[in-house]
Amino acid sequence: MIRKIYTSLIILVILAAVAAGVILWRKWQTAPVADRVRLSPARVSEIKSMVELSTVDIYEEIPLKGSIGKKHLVARVALEGSVSFDLDSLRLEERGDTVKVILPAAKVELRESTRPGSYEVIDVWNDALFGSAQFTTAEENALKRRLIDSAEREIYRKGYVSEARRRAARSVADLLSGTTGRPVVVVSLP
Amino acid sequence: MRLTFRLHLLAAAAALLALASCVSPETVQESDSEIMLRRVKAVNRLTLAQMRVTKMATVGDLPLDSARGMRQTVAALADALKIGDRKAAYSYDTYLTAYVDLSEIGKEDLTVNDLVKRVTIRLPEPEVAFAGRDAEIREDHYRVTGLRSDIGPAERAALKEKMNAALRAEVEESEEFRRPLLENARRRGEAFFTELLGDLGYTVTVAWGKKEDAEKKDDVLLSPPPDMIDEWGVDER
Numbered sequence: 271m272i273r274k275i276y277t278s279l280i281i282l283v284i285l286a287a288v289a290a291g292v293i294l295w296r297k298w299q300t301a302p303v304a305d306r307v308r309l310s311p312a313r314v315s316e317i318k319s320m321v322e323l324s325t326v327d328i329y330e331e332i333p334l335k336g337s338i339g340k341k342h343l344v345a346r347v348a349l350e351g352s353v354s355f356d357l358d359s360l361r362l363e364e365r366g367d368t369v370k371v372i373l374p375a376a377k378v379e380l381r382e383s384t385r386p387g388s389y390e391v392i393d394v395w396n397d398a399l400f401g402s403a404q405f406t407t408a409e410e411n412a413l414k415r416r417l418i419d420s421a422e423r424e425i426y427r428k429g430y431v432s433e434a435r436r437r438a439a440r441s442v443a444d445l446l447s448g449t450t451g452r453p454v455v456v457v458s459l460p
Numbered sequence: 461m462r463l464t465f466r467l468h469l470l471a472a473a474a475a476l477l478a479l480a481s482c483v484s485p486e487t488v489q490e491s492d493s494e495i496m497l498r499r500v501k502a503v504n505r506l507t508l509a510q511m512r513v514t515k516m517a518t519v520g521d522l523p524l525d526s527a528r529g530m531r532q533t534v535a536a537l538a539d540a541l542k543i544g545d546r547k548a549a550y551s552y553d554t555y556l557t558a559y560v561d562l563s564e565i566g567k568e569d570l571t572v573n574d575l576v577k578r579v580t581i582r583l584p585e586p587e588v589a590f591a592g593r594d595a596e597i598r599e600d601h602y603r604v605t606g607l608r609s610d611i612g613p614a615e616r617a618a619l620k621e622k623m624n625a626a627l628r629a630e631v632e633e634s635e636e637f638r639r640p641l642l643e644n645a646r647r648r649g650e651a652f653f654t655e656l657l658g659d660l661g662y663t664v665t666v667a668w669g670k671k672e673d674a675e676k677k678d679d680v681l682l683s684p685p686p687d688m689i690d691e692w693g694v695d696e697r
Contacts, residue, residue: 294530297529297530298530298531301528301529301530301531301532302528302529302531302532304522304527304532304534304535304536306519306520306521306522306535306539307517307518307519307622308517308518308520309515309516309517309622309626310515310516310517310518311630312513312514312515312626312627312630312631312637313513313514314511314512314513314514314636314637314640315513315514315553316511316512317509317510317511317512317640317641317644318510318512319508319509319644319645319647320507320508320509320510320648321506321508321648321649321652322506322507323504323505323506323507323562324503324505324506324507324559325502325503325504325505326500326501326502326503327499327500327501327502327503328498328499328500328501329497329498329499329501330495330496330497330498330499331495331496331497331498332495332496333496336487343613345613345617346496347595349592349595350591350592351592352503354507357506357652357656358652360656362659362660364660369660380592381555381591381592381593381595382592382594382595383592384554384590384592384593384624384627384628386621386624386625388624389595389617389620389621390617391613391614391617394612394613394614402610403612404610404611404612404613405612405613407550407597407598407599407602407616408599410613410616411595411596411597414595414596415596417595418595430500433502437502437504441504441562445562445565446656448565448567448570449572449579449581449657449662450572450579450657450660450662451572451574452660
């Protein structure tokens, strides 16, 4: 008899424990996630008027492999940008019936893309046995700046700037000859 | 004797390697051959305004008094037991541009009267687009003490991803960003064409929107409201 009571009591305790577990698990699942990050609302820092003609758009994904001392960082970075011309400094000269336009120098601007997953750290490590593998913000920024400088040089090397200049010259000539009906000659600065 | 010579040779090689590693403490591999993806697209876009938007985020322990629900309470308790503090604030800038697509301008959008030197140009409505963000992140505050772990590149990358998603949602939902940018773009566009062609002796009128759109608007204004159609009758001839 006593044995039966004990057995039922044990079963009851087990059932109660299972029920409590299920309730706790469900509460845990529905509870708000613990987030240690607080985001402030975005604010407008500057609005700038400009007149820039972009004739080539670039999007590229490149690996960032950088080292500082014995620390190494490997990441994947997506960059986006364009080759553009500041038309505010466009110079016009009239030679008889012809309009001569001097196109300003090209500007290559690459930035990190705003598409999701544009910067992904793959690995960080230190060759020294007990050295810290963490990069400070300044160190990481320096590596990224160098990567972008190198990517911008690559844009020139690949000839995209020359192509952009040709397209810009055609675009400006079309626009001006269309509006004035006069022959337009475009001279572009290197 | 030979063994000593080899040992010297090895020591010299090790010293050379060590020297080589000291020459450039900060290096980034030029990775042209390793480019994963590159897309180059020809465009014909006139950017008329740019907006710099700043987003800020803080990283810190969860205070016990503001914890809601089980998960947050457990996390806050765990944070309270840790030795030291872990607080940081980061920010970075994202760029938005307003532009007109010049390839949408056709011959019908330009009207030139050479007799009175008057030009009317119809520009497509300016559009707003994201133009990238700063690759660098600003560390506005950093205080990690005691036995707490440093904030490293992977955590900063995840934080930037979170900030980016929130910022994109804010820009898409709120007119606060689009409206001033578009107003600036329209003003600058009008000023640019007026000055450019003004230098050649032309008087310029700038209109916005596609001609068909403008005509459609006129049609809507001229056509009777739907509930009046019956009254006006339908010509069945």
